Amino acid sequence: MPEANSLSEASLGILMSVVTRIGRFAPSPTGPLHFGSLVSAVASFLDSKQYAGQWLLRMEDIDPPREMPGAASQILAQLEAHGLLWDKTVLYQSDRQDSYIEALNQLKNKGLVYSCQCNRQRIVRLGGVYDRQCRDLQLQDDNATLRLCLDDNTGTQWFDDQIMGRFEQHLNGEVGDFTVRRRDGLFSYQLAVVVDDEFQGITHIMRGSDLLDSTPRQIFLQQCLGYRKPEYAHLPVALNQDRQKLSKQHHAAALVAGRESVNLWMALAWLQQRPPPVLQRLDVSEILNWARSHWQPQAIYPSMPASAPEGY
Numbered sequence: 001m002p003e004a005n006s007l008s009e010a011s012l013g014i015l016m017s018v019v020t021r022i023g024r025f026a027p028s029p030t031g032p033l034h035f036g037s038l039v040s041a042v043a044s045f046l047d048s049k050q051y052a053g054q055w056l057l058r059m060e061d062i063d064p065p066r067e068m069p070g071a072a073s074q075i076l077a078q079l080e081a082h083g084l085l086w087d088k089t090v091l092y093q094s095d096r097q098d099s100y101i102e103a104l105n106q107l108k109n110k111g112l113v114y115s116c117q118c119n120r121q122r123i124v125r126l127g128g129v130y131d132r133q134c135r136d137l138q139l140q141d142d143n144a145t146l147r148l149c150l151d152d153n154t155g156t157q158w159f160d161d162q163i164m165g166r167f168e169q170h171l172n173g174e175v176g177d178f179t180v181r182r183r184d185g186l187f188s189y190q191l192a193v194v195v196d197d198e199f200q201g202i203t204h205i206m207r208g209s210d211l212l213d214s215t216p217r218q219i220f221l222q223q224c225l226g227y228r229k230p231e232y233a234h235l236p237v238a239l240n241q242d243r244q245k246l247s248k249q250h251h252a253a254a255l256v257a258g259r260e261s262v263n264l265w266m267a268l269a270w271l272q273q274r275p276p277p278v279l280q281r282l283d284v285s286e287i288l289n290w291a292r293s294h295w296q297p298q299a300i301y302p303s304m305p306a307s308a309p310e311g312y
């Protein structure tokens with residue numbers, strides 16, 4: 001019965017598109033969760049769960065000098081306490097070196113990587129956009145910085161962000177040949193993220209808008225490596241009273257244990273989800289149930305950054 005057959009295939013297609021939405025939260029263990037990171041966790045969780053998708057967790061622990069001992073397990077405990085339970089096991093970037101080497105070799109085999117021996121002072125003098133001085137030297141120094149060759153025709157990369165709208169960046173003019181592996185042997189954030197998003201099958205990325213201008217580099221790397229491009233949504237960034245992004249670097253306060261319901265409510269209010277005040281007195285799973293059925297990413301103002309609520 002061909003008709004019945006095509007019907008079931010159509011239903012299967014719909015089912016697959018629902019089940020295969022995969023989001024992620026990818027903290028660096030530089031310190032415990034603060035209000036800004038909770039906002040990203042809550043938003044990406046709801047964005048995945050509203051579509052019955054999976055929400056994966058990735059610990060971005062590939063930069064040991066910046067990390068704080070114990071922070072990774074503290075973050076996991078904080079997420080659990082807020083009812084933000086992830087699917088599958090946590091992926092640790094520190095376990096993923098072989099995959100990064102493989103991706104790097106793939107880029108090398110395409111002739112897209114070169115060694116750069118410029119010192120830090122020279123790079124600083126250039127003001128952020130590398131001038132390709134080392135590109136033609138063809139140095140075979142694996143202990144140098146490794147850079148990715150941008151094509152002269154790379155031009156403007158753009159994508160449609162689901163919150164911020166269209167974002168454009170001229171990679172040659174604004175970024176230049178960027179680092180894929182540092183002089184100290186550590187892989188760049190850009191390369192590791194792209195390799196892991198592909199590995200984890202991430203379809204939807206929701207994260208802070210401080211990463212908006214990394215996205216064109218990541219899309220370019222996806223193209224170089226033949227990966228799929230996820231959908232992107234960048235959230236406004238929460239600021240402290242000095243108008244700095246809430247971050248470990250700016251001494252953002254860790255979320256206070258025992259106030260999880262209030263923390264969640266504050267995060268939802270900050271995300272313009274208008275949670276009713278009575279929710280603050282419920283437990284975290286009830287708050288998240290409400291949030292899942294009322295999640296409206298289109299309510300988030302793209303024009304912020306905005307101050308974190310008082311006390312955060």
Ligand SMILES: [Zn+2]
Nearest residue numbers: 116117118134
């Ligand atoms: Zn150089």
